[in-house]
Amino acid sequence: MAENEDGTEKSEEPSEKKLREAREKGQVPRSRELTTLLMTLGAAVFLYFFGAQMMQDFETLFVKGLSFDRSHAYDFEMATNLILGLVVHSIYMIVPFLLLMVLIAVVSPMLLGGWNFSTQALAPKISKLNPVSGIKKMFSMNALMELFKAFAKFTLVSVVAGFFLWYSYEEIISIGIEPPKQALAHAGQLIVEAFIFVSLSLIVIAAIDVPFQVHQHVTQLKMTKQEVKEEHKQQEGSPEVKGRIRQLQREMSQKRMMQKVPEADVVITNPTHFAVALKYAPDEMAEPMVLALGSDFMAAQIRTLAKEHNIPLIEAPPLARALYYNAEVDRPIPYELFRAVAAILAYVYQLRDGKRADRVDFDNLPIPEEMKTDEVPGGSE
Structure with a gap:
């Protein structure tokens, strides 16, 4: 040998x-x-x-x-x-x-x-x-x-x-x-x-x-x-290097995501733990898109940007949790949540146009049972 x-x-x-x-x-x-x-x-x-x-x-x-x-x-x-x-x-x-x-x-x-x-x-x-x-x-x-x-x-x-x-x-x-x-x-x-x-x-x-x-x-x-x-x-890189690369990639992704928040039509919040920014342009897209989502500190940043750009903040905890755990950034919202999101968008559009908005029960939106969750994040993203 x-x-x-x-x-x-x-x-x-x-x-x-x-x-x-x-x-x-x-x-x-x-x-x-x-x-x-x-x-x-x-x-x-x-x-x-x-x-x-x-x-x-x-x-x-x-x-x-x-x-x-x-x-x-x-x-x-x-x-x-x-x-x-x-x-x-x-x-x-x-x-x-x-x-x-x-x-x-x-x-x-x-x-x-x-x-x-x-x-x-x-x-x-x-x-x-x-x-x-x-x-x-x-x-x-x-x-x-x-x-x-x-x-x-x-x-x-x-x-x-x-x-x-x-x-x-x-x-x-x-x-x-x-x-x-x-x-x-x-x-x-x-x-x-x-x-x-x-x-x-x-x-x-x-x-x-x-x-x-x-x-x-x-x-x-x-x-x-x-x-x-x-x-x-x-060949694969040390765990420390790979971890640092993933961190940088995550930071860059979050930065790009936060840059899109001012384009949102509405931000749906938990109100403390989650925030999801949505945009819907009927002439450009077939269904609402998720521009940004985050929890804890990231959610707070999304809410802050939304306030700075006069984007409506809607407190709908069940929908915010369902979107956070089932939706993806730069992707359309899940089909099962169309009705719930449509109700919120209609409410926001009525307010934007100066019309009297119909009353919406944000705590009881039509969300499938399999998408409902009471889970909250364990830490910041």
């Missing part, structure tokens, strides 16, 4: 955030054995299909290079042109092979861990110069695994090469009695076949190394329980 430097156990799987940060730092699983396998196998396959043609081309180059007339020997410019031509021709011959090797070297690491380019990984680190850290790495599990892989590769390649030599012993001996040209071609064929067999043997090493590298990568990034808690706290 992985441990921190302070001895705490890393028992938790790495989070998405930890994996993402590691990737940004260039820490992704990589297998050099997989790259080695694909490069040697790619080279072997290329030589198997195109090796004979390359040998013929090189033979032609050798013949041209060793066959020249007297003029080339005594003319520096002609000799230079001949040599340069042979060099350029040889480069053209090996370019496809080199491009294949470069392509495999670039693509093969992406098979494990995907494409990743990190500038942080390129930055110099003073910690890498620490001799103590270097000694620790020499005796780490990763170093032991590298030693094991090196020994396994040596053993495996030796066994496969020895088996191939034993199996092809008679062919190898027969090369000595073949004509030179045929012997060279035959020797080249055997070398390529041996290369393929040795390359295939590396599949065993790669098959062990790939899972190990993935496991090692995950193990190195494992987290302690405390680190997981700290990460959750950072």
Whole structure:
């Protein structure tokens, strides 16, 4: 089980955030054995299909290079042109092979861990110069695994090469009695076949190394329980910060709400504990809207603003409580309270127009039984 430097156990799987940060730092699983396998196998396959043609081309180059007339020997410019031509021709011959090797070297690491380019990984680190850290790495599990892989590769390649030599012993001996040209071609064929067999043997090493590298990568990034808690706290925010944010949001909401009180047509009160400001504009809205509501201190502020702007204050305790517990700011009043609110609005409009208002029993308005309550707030909002 992985441990921190302070001895705490890393028992938790790495989070998405930890994996993402590691990737940004260039820490992704990589297998050099997989790259080695694909490069040697790619080279072997290329030589198997195109090796004979390359040998013929090189033979032609050798013949041209060793066959020249007297003029080339005594003319520096002609000799230079001949040599340069042979060099350029040889480069053209090996370019496809080199491009294949470069392509495999670039693509093969992406098979494990995907494409990743990190500038942080390129930055110099003073910690890498620490001799103590270097000694620790020499005796780490990763170093032991590298030693094991090196020994396994040596053993495996030796066994496969020895088996191939034993199996092809008679062919190898027969090369000595073949004509030179045929012997060279035959020797080249055997070398390529041996290369393929040795390359295939590396599949065993790669098959062990790939899972190990993935496991090692995950193990190195494992987290302690405390680190997981700290990460959750950072992502979600501490309770104090979240509480402060909620408080600010509530204060801003209350401020916007209080700014709308002067637009109200009426404020219905408890009269002490609750206050609800309502507005109804038949040309703009289908039903009365709640502009503001509050209890205790907030209710007192609503009543104060209403008095300052000459907005009628109606004491209707049952309706005030029903609206406070069932209505929402900036939303229409509940459908069940339409009749009760309509009676109050009609009363207010009559007073506003200077008419004689009909008597309204504010304590016995038509309020559904399920909306009636005697509950009062326990504190200020």
